[in-house]
Amino acid sequence: MGTRACDYTTDELMVVTLARQFRSEDIVLNGTVSFIPVAAILLARATHAPGLTWVAGAVGVDAQPEPIIGNTLDPTMWKRCVMYLPQEHMWSYVHRGVLETFCIRGAQIDKYGNVNNTVIGDYARPKVRLPGSAGMGDMGSLDKRIFIWTTAHTPRTFVERVDFRSCAGYLDGGDSRERLGLKNGPQLVITNLCVMDFEPESKHMRLKSVHPGVTVEDVQAQTGFPLIIPRGVPQTEPPTIEELRLLREVIDPHGMRRREFPATAKRG
Amino acid sequence: MALRKVSKVVTLAEAASLVRDGDVVAVQGMGTQMSPMALVRELIRVGKRDLTIVMIVGGIGLDWLIAAGCVRRVIAIIVNLDEFGMAYAFRRAVEAGEVIMEEYSEHQLLSRLLAGAYGLPFFVTRSGLGTDLLALHPETTRVITCPFTGREVVACRALEPDVAILHAHRADAYGNVQFFPKPIWLDVDVFPRAAKRVIVTVEEIVENEEIRRTPIHTGIPYFKVDAVVEVPYGAHPCSLYPRYTFDRALFQEYATASKTAEGTRAFLEKYVYGPASHQEYLQRVGGAEALLRIRKWE
Numbered sequence: 001m002g003t004r005a006c007d008y009t010t011d012e013l014m015v016v017t018l019a020r021q022f023r024s025e026d027i028v029l030n031g032t033v034s035f036i037p038v039a040a041i042l043l044a045r046a047t048h049a050p051g052l053t054w055v056a057g058a059v060g061v062d063a064q065p066e067p068i069i070g071n072t073l074d075p076t077m078w079k080r081c082v083m084y085l086p087q088e089h090m091w092s093y094v095h096r097g098v099l100e101t102f103c104i105r106g107a108q109i110d111k112y113g114n115v116n117n118t119v120i121g122d123y124a125r126p127k128v129r130l131p132g133s134a135g136m137g138d139m140g141s142l143d144k145r146i147f148i149w150t151t152a153h154t155p156r157t158f159v160e161r162v163d164f165r166s167c168a169g170y171l172d173g174g175d176s177r178e179r180l181g182l183k184n185g186p187q188l189v190i191t192n193l194c195v196m197d198f199e200p201e202s203k204h205m206r207l208k209s210v211h212p213g214v215t216v217e218d219v220q221a222q223t224g225f226p227l228i229i230p231r232g233v234p235q236t237e238p239p240t241i242e243e244l245r246l247l248r249e250v251i252d253p254h255g256m257r258r259r260e261f262p263a264t265a266k267r268g
Numbered sequence: 269m270a271l272r273k274v275s276k277v278v279t280l281a282e283a284a285s286l287v288r289d290g291d292v293v294a295v296q297g298m299g300t301q302m303s304p305m306a307l308v309r310e311l312i313r314v315g316k317r318d319l320t321i322v323m324i325v326g327g328i329g330l331d332w333l334i335a336a337g338c339v340r341r342v343i344a345i346i347v348n349l350d351e352f353g354m355a356y357a358f359r360r361a362v363e364a365g366e367v368i369m370e371e372y373s374e375h376q377l378l379s380r381l382l383a384g385a386y387g388l389p390f391f392v393t394r395s396g397l398g399t400d401l402l403a404l405h406p407e408t409t410r411v412i413t414c415p416f417t418g419r420e421v422v423a424c425r426a427l428e429p430d431v432a433i434l435h436a437h438r439a440d441a442y443g444n445v446q447f448f449p450k451p452i453w454l455d456v457d458v459f460p461r462a463a464k465r466v467i468v469t470v471e472e473i474v475e476n477e478e479i480r481r482t483p484i485h486t487g488i489p490y491f492k493v494d495a496v497v498e499v500p501y502g503a504h505p506c507s508l509y510p511r512y513t514f515d516r517a518l519f520q521e522y523a524t525a526s527k528t529a530e531g532t533r534a535f536l537e538k539y540v541y542g543p544a545s546h547q548e549y550l551q552r553v554g555g556a557e558a559l560l561r562i563r564k565w566e
Contacts, residue, residue, distance in 0.1 A: 032299060032325075032346070032348075032350060033350060033351055059452055070513075071299060071300060071350050071351040072351075073298065073299050073301070073350065074299075074300065074301070074507075075301070075507070075509035075510065076513075076565070084449060084450060084452050085452075086451070086452060086457065087378075087452065087453055087454040087457065088378070088454065088457060088458075091374075091375050091378060094375075095375070095393075095394065117346075118371060118400075118401075123400075123404065124365075125363070125365055126362065126363055127363070128359075128363070129358070129359045129362040129363050129369070131346045131347055131348040131354065131355070132326075132344065132345055132346030132347055132348075132369075132371055133345060133346065133371060133373055133399070133401060134325070134345045134346035134373075134374060135345075135373075135374055136373075137345065137371075137372070137373025137374070137376070137395065137396055137399055137401050138373045138374050138375045138376075138395040138396070140398065140399065141373070141394055141395050141396055141397040141398050141399060142375075142394055142395060164400050165398070165399050165400040166399060166400070166401070167399065168397065168398030168399050171398055177398065180397060180398050180420075181397075181419065181420065182397065182398055259351065
């Protein structure tokens with residue numbers, strides 16, 4: 001995989017880890033405020049997955065934008081695309097399973113990978129009204145391979161049960177998703193602390209690797225339900241020097257990905 | 269049918285009068301992009317009430333309408349200010365029970381609008397299966413069994429907005445509306461077909477001959493359009509690709525101001541109620557210099 005870097009930040013590790021999940025045959029589209037996924041898609045395409053098709057902002061087919069400058073649905077992302085995809089076509093491809101990979105995040109994520117971005121508390125009179133389900137309300141039900149990311153790994157985010165199921169993950173665990181006729185589902189959860197996947201039988205979230213400087217105990221303390229913790233959890237594979245160079249100098253020199261970290265957010 | 273040479277050109281004030289209190293109004297908009305913002309400001313200034321606003325992605329215009337007390341119900345899949353964060357007037361109003369949010373997944377809402385556009389009772393989708401969205405509104409979305417395969421699908425009841433409002437690049441006086449590079453977003457595609465009345469604001473009104481030279485760009489034909497208003501920079505502070513980008517400074521100013529109800533009121537006073545005309549509004553947001561900046565995508 002090339003020479004490992006030793007000087008890198010959490011945002012860079014998250015982008016690189018997500019990038020490594022994409023395969024050359026994948027067709028991926030991105031949603032709103034998705035700087036980390038977009039950077040990861042572009043990095044994957046520039047390294048191990050040259051055949052990856054990206055539908056920029058769900059519009060620009062195989063777009064080739066210059067560095068990321070605007071928001072992730074902005075027309076600046078569509079540069080040099082081969083087609084502006086009419087949105088009704090996009091939805092037919094999503095339904096048919098031609099477009100198969102999607103990344104989402106949300107305010108709450110539960111142990112079976114269901115995600116809430118709708119309300120905290122009661123729907124009609126919520127304690128907190130969140131933006132809404134948007135594409136996640138579709139993608140979880142439409143057989144997508146879903147990658148979940150969050151820059152806020154806390155017990156408030158990772159909860160036993162989401163207050164509202166905006167996105168269908170593994171529902172009540174086990175074969176409950178399959179019984180409803182839904183294929184695929186959440187593949188991986190990438191956070192600012194660690195990487196998690198889902199135990200194949202129970203579909204319960206399982207710790208896969210921890211980022212440098214983070215212990216297994218740290219992750220469990222910041223998670224609102226008991227994680228499945230295998231023996232000998234490794235450290236998350238660090239970026240290579242080449243991956244870091246591409247990300248820092250070519251793909252995202254303005255550091256748009258860091259906008260997703262509220263505490264250190266910089267406004268351009 | 270031959271094109272009847274009836275001009276549909278009206279003023280912003282006349283266009284606003286075509287929207288009635290209590291109407292279901294479909295408002296175009298996609299995050300920071302393409303929204304009929306000059307007409308939205310006019311609706312606020314004349315004090316429309318009890319509107320149901322349909323937006324696929326609710327944005328800054330919806331938040332202003334809510335803050336101004338024009339809205340009773342929202343039909344949308346998400347409401348936010350894109351990269352500028354939460355739409356706080358929306359959040360406050362829903363949390364206080366003053367505005368009802370009728371939330372759908374994107375393909376559920378599209379299916380409702382397509383059924384409206386076709387005049388069919390419902391369209392079906394698989395979107396939302398397994399989510400809590402389905403339980404929210406059994407009067408409009410319900411799981412049914414396919415009569416052919418036995419599979420479960422979601423029936424989405426037809427939605428026909430009373431009026432759709434959009435902003436486009438140009439039109440002729442008869443209402444042939446053109447988009448550049450072409451019509452892309454769902455609302456441009458389906459709102460005019462589903463709605464009973466259609467109002468379009470445009471950057472410029474051109475000759476009918478100019479439309480005939482470039483029909484590939486026409487997204488809405490004259491027979492579906494009721495009114496056309498010429499409003500240069502009519503999407504501001506949203507963008508109209510490729511003509512101008514969004515006004516980053518104004519979005520940021522609103523994102524900050526709207527964190528409190530007082531800040532939101534002061535913002536609306538300054539930018540919506542204060543300017544007596546669209547021209548005055550453009551001066552208020554920085555005039556020629558600011559407009560040059562957004563045309564250069566800076």
